[in-house]
Amino acid sequence: MRLSEGLDAAVAALRAGRLVILPTETVYGLAADAGNADAVARIFEAKGRPRFNPLIAHVADAGAAEAIALFDDAARRLAAAFWPGPLTIVAPVRSGDRVCDLARAGLDSVAVRVPGHPVARAVLQAFGGPVVAPSANRSGRPSPTNFADAVEETGPSAAAVLDGGPSAVGVESTVVSVLDGRVALLRPGAVTRDQIEALIGPLATGEHGHRSPGRLTTHYAPDAPVRIDALDALRPGEILLGFGPGSGDPRWSLSPTGDPREAAANLFRLLREADREHPAGIAVAPVPMTGLGEAINDRLRRAAGFVG
Numbered sequence: 401m402r403l404s405e406g407l408d409a410a411v412a413a414l415r416a417g418r419l420v421i422l423p424t425e426t427v428y429g430l431a432a433d434a435g436n437a438d439a440v441a442r443i444f445e446a447k448g449r450p451r452f453n454p455l456i457a458h459v460a461d462a463g464a465a466e467a468i469a470l471f472d473d474a475a476r477r478l479a480a481a482f483w484p485g486p487l488t489i490v491a492p493v494r495s496g497d498r499v500c501d502l503a504r505a506g507l508d509s510v511a512v513r514v515p516g517h518p519v520a521r522a523v524l525q526a527f528g529g530p531v532v533a534p535s536a537n538r539s540g541r542p543s544p545t546n547f548a549d550a551v552e553e554t555g556p557s558a559a560a561v562l563d564g565g566p567s568a569v570g571v572e573s574t575v576v577s578v579l580d581g582r583v584a585l586l587r588p589g590a591v592t593r594d595q596i597e598a599l600i601g602p603l604a605t606g607e608h609g610h611r612s613p614g615r616l617t618t619h620y621a622p623d624a625p626v627r628i629d630a631l632d633a634l635r636p637g638e639i640l641l642g643f644g645p646g647s648g649d650p651r652w653s654l655s656p657t658g659d660p661r662e663a664a665a666n667l668f669r670l671l672r673e674a675d676r677e678h679p680a681g682i683a684v685a686p687v688p689m690t691g692l693g694e695a696i697n698d699r700l701r702r703a704a705g706f707v708g
């Protein structure tokens with residue numbers, strides 16, 4: 401299929417209130433018109449996602465984001481530095497009708513992002529309005545980072561599917577809130593804490609931070625039990641996802657050279673592939689907290705069932 405045909409079908413599906421499998425640079429999304437509450441309800445059904453967990457509105461550019469959300473100076477600087485790209489900004493909602501109540505879980509704030517993937521950008525430009533696009537997995541499971549995994553997870557719910565190749569980043573966007581003059585990190589992701597602090601200074605912490613409703617549940621989990629920071633010998637029937645030179649079978653390595661960027665891109669694919677072998681467990685070697693390591697360790701802790 402040529403992209404233009406797929407693009408037309410995807411935009412027609414969005415206009416009709418149907419769902420679309422949409423590639424982004426972070427992970428594959430299951431997309432719907434953010435202003436159409438019926439369409440958004442279909443996403444929650446298809447994913448089995450708790451309704452208190454709000455969705456991210458994806459838009460074509462920063463101007464479209466500011467039509468939805470109220471940005472202060474810090475939000476504008478973050479948008480200018482990291483968009484298009486894997487950063488989501490939560491800010492006070494300006495206009496409730498463009499991103500329906502259900503998509504915002506009834507909050508008076510809204511999460512917005514301008515993705516960088518050319519296919520996602522083409523869809524957003526052609527559609528001309530905000531599109532919610534949570535990861536295309538059923539709720540709680542690892543996010544799909546390639547077309548086949550996305551179709552396996554939620555393909556039957558989608559009226560159109562777009563193949564954009566493997567997701568370059570492989571973990572979800574970083575989520576920051578910019579509310580009441582403070583910036584807080586709600587979800588570590590592809591844009592690192594250091595990158596953000598270099599731009600706007602120290603992030604708010606503790607009681608000065610903000611809360612994110614979607615961060616309360618176990619997430620990203622394969623069927624096999626996940627054991628993280630595995631330093632001791634493998635237990636019977638376990639597969640080891642290694643990290644760095646000499647760490648287990650290279651076929652199962654997150655990154656043979658110990659590169660967090662490569663590990664992020666491989667993380668969800670390897671969790672899925674290991675799970676298909678029906679092992680007694682999936683052990684994961686320690687991944688340092690530097691750079692993308694914070695996002696990787698966050699996803700691994702949740703996959704292992706450690707919440708918070």
Ligand code: AMP
Pocket residue numbers: 453454455456490504507509510511533534535572575586587611612613614615
């Ligand atoms: P997902 O769509 O699965 O990538 O998740 C979106 C993330 O953004 C979840 O962790 C949500 O809880 C978070 N989020 C979306 N909207 C808001 C909001 N208004 N306030 C706080 N967190 C939000």
Ligand code: MG
Pocket residue numbers: 534535543
């Ligand atoms: Mg998700």
